Amino acid sequence: MTQQEELDQLKQEIHSQDWERMRAAAYQLGKIGGDKVLGFLLPLLKSKDPILRNCAALALKDIKDNRAVEPLLEAVFKRENHKYNGTMVFALESLDCSQNLKEIFRILFYESYEAKISAYEILSEQEFEFSEEDLHEINQMWEDINLHPEKCPNYEYEEVPKMIQNAVEGYMSYLAEKIKSTNR
Secondary structure: OOHHHHHHHHHHHHOOOOHHHHHHHHHHHHHHOHHHHHHHHHHHOOOOOHHHHHHHHHHHHHHOOHHHHHHHHHHHHOHHHOOOOHHHHHHHOOOOOOOOHHHHHHHHHHOOHHHHHHHHHHHHHOOOOOOHHHHHHHHHHHHHHHHOHHHOOOOOOOHHHHHHHHHHHHHHHHHHHHHHHHOO
16 A cells, blocks of 8 residues: 555545544554645644544644644634633643743633643643733733633632642742842
8 A cells, every 4th residue: 555545544534433443543644744644634623523623633742743733722712612622732732832821821721621731731841932921911811710710611620720820820930030130
């Protein structure tokens, strides 16, 4: 079987509606990688089928091509994906999110529990480029959630506000140190 024939077969399999076949195809596509595979997978993030979106996201996680960051973020924040976006955020863990601090905090604040866990992991493991203004916006979002906890899914779980507070304090303490060193 040629590589093109294998790709064609995997593309059919990922659309099969059989979770095991879909996931196996996604795994193989993730191993193959490359521009053709990336070009095939990225549009799948716009699918109305959450299983297909998740398979595409898992393959993108394996490929580790940073061109998938923006399409994944777009899919995460799409209103109809709001409750089914944890796998897409999980896929972001293997990518460079260094330019997306505010977006990762938005996930931590406003998305599903599973998405929050992956966002927290990203915030804990990756280094970010950000401005003082970014940190102020993040702090404002956090203050708003403290006033309106109903805006934060799963806020009622004890670990959720603690996890968020921990992430916010880590970045705000960085800002305080930066301001302190600037004023010296």
